[in-house]
Amino acid sequence: MTLTYTADQLTREAQLLATEIALLADFVIGEEAGVRALGLAADSEFAQSRHPDDLAEITGMALFGHVRRVESYVQDQEWAPDIPVDVSALQLAVDRTFSPAVLHGYEMEREAHGEMDVLGAHEVGAGDLPFGYFHRGILADLVARAAARLKVDRGERLTMADIALLLDVREPTVITNAHRKNFPTVEDENRRYAEPGDALPWMLKQGYVPTKGLPGESDTAQQTEPVGDLDDVVFVPVARDGSWFGPDCRVSGRFTIGAKGDEEKHKDYFTALEALVRMPTPRWRRPNRNGVPGIVAGVRFDRMRRADLRRALS
Structure with a gap:
């Protein structure tokens, strides 16, 4: 189901992602390597604390550019020339940084501290908030939905899970409709797939909104103004x-x-x-x-x- 979040929650999870990458660079390459990689001065607040809430510079970083464009692609169905690179880069960063082991650590951290009031980014005491409270799964959800949409826009095979994500329904619902021949599917190595051209008529009837501004669209085909009816x-x-x-x-x-x-x-x-x-x-x-x-x-x-x-x- 759709993951609801605020702009602040998305920003803080992006800060957490950058922080974890910086800490890994510190560990593998040496002290201050992560700070240098982020382009921060040695006397910056983040350099002193290594805490996500002190990474105010995140909105100016390339990482956050990927996040913003992927979010617009998923939420507003807006195409951008860099979308394939954005999706690939963010997926790589999220999958490798927020590994199962790291996510388990966050879960253990939350269990140890119990219920906590998550302070605003600039409130006194926010810098003491454990890392586990910054992670909500927002980036992983956005990446999964963006990757599925990109398959449609590239004409690549869709899994039933992809279609479920795009329609915001449960996968068994999609499988049931496939069995009822509401759209054609093929099986390959015990997995069921659908070509976008085969599934789209049914998906559109279920509320799927196509991506706007794709390469090759004619000026006439592009929807540039709101439609009242x-x-x-x-x-x-x-x-x-x-x-x-x-x-x-x-x-x-x-x-x-x-x-x-x-x-x-x-x-x-x-x-x-x-x-x-x-x-x-x-x-x-x-x-x-x-x-x-x-x-x-x-x-x-x-x-x-x-x-x-x-x-x-x-």
């Missing part, structure tokens, strides 16, 4: 090459959709679009640069304004 929004399939099912797919006055040998022809664009959304994998014909129609398959869906499409059709 969801009835004015439709989901349009997008192929791996970034092309989408639009008015220019009309050939001889008709839109052709469906797999080879099972084609359907529609005069009305929105009727064809509704049929595409219901397909396990949306497929349609579109003219190539030479004007010859060819079949492409959708790997994701983008939100578009119905009014914009009507104008393009007229």
Whole structure:
């Protein structure tokens, strides 16, 4: 289920992550190595205490840039050019720093100290707070959700756990829907997977919101303004090459959709679009640069304004 947190809690967990990395550098390389790696002076508050709450400089560090962009990617569905690097870097830092042994240590620390009032970052006594109270699992949750979303945006296979994360439901719920053939799946080494293009129609109906501003999106396809009425929004399939099912797919006055040998022809664009959304994998014909129609398959869906499409059709 969704992990709720405050901005202060996220910042303090990021401070904890940087602190643990600095302490490890001190231990492996030598005293002050961690402080130097963080770009801090030897007389800084953190250099004296090695306590997360004294690491006020965290918001200006590269680590926090990764955190902020990953958070925006997950919470606001906002793409940024550095997202693949951000997700990979933060996942590596979180997995290796907050290892099972370290997390067990935090748990033991909390058990030893019992219930404590977690003081604000700048309150007197905050610098004495044990490390275990800084960790809430926020970064691990954000990284897991970002990694799953990145699979969708790259057209990579999804596990049932990935889909559950993206929909904020339990994995057994997704597995049940897969068994009911609500979306196609494949099995590989006793694990069940789904291609994004196969699962997206069902995911969209469950409330999944596609990423905005992906590379290759047309200006028309990008949602840049708030939409007041969801009835004015439709989901349009997008192929791996970034092309989408639009008015220019009309050939001889008709839109052709469906797999080879099972084609359907529609005069009305929105009727064809509704049929595409219901397909396990949306497929349609579109003219190539030479004007010859060819079949492409959708790997994701983008939100578009119905009014914009009507104008393009007229």
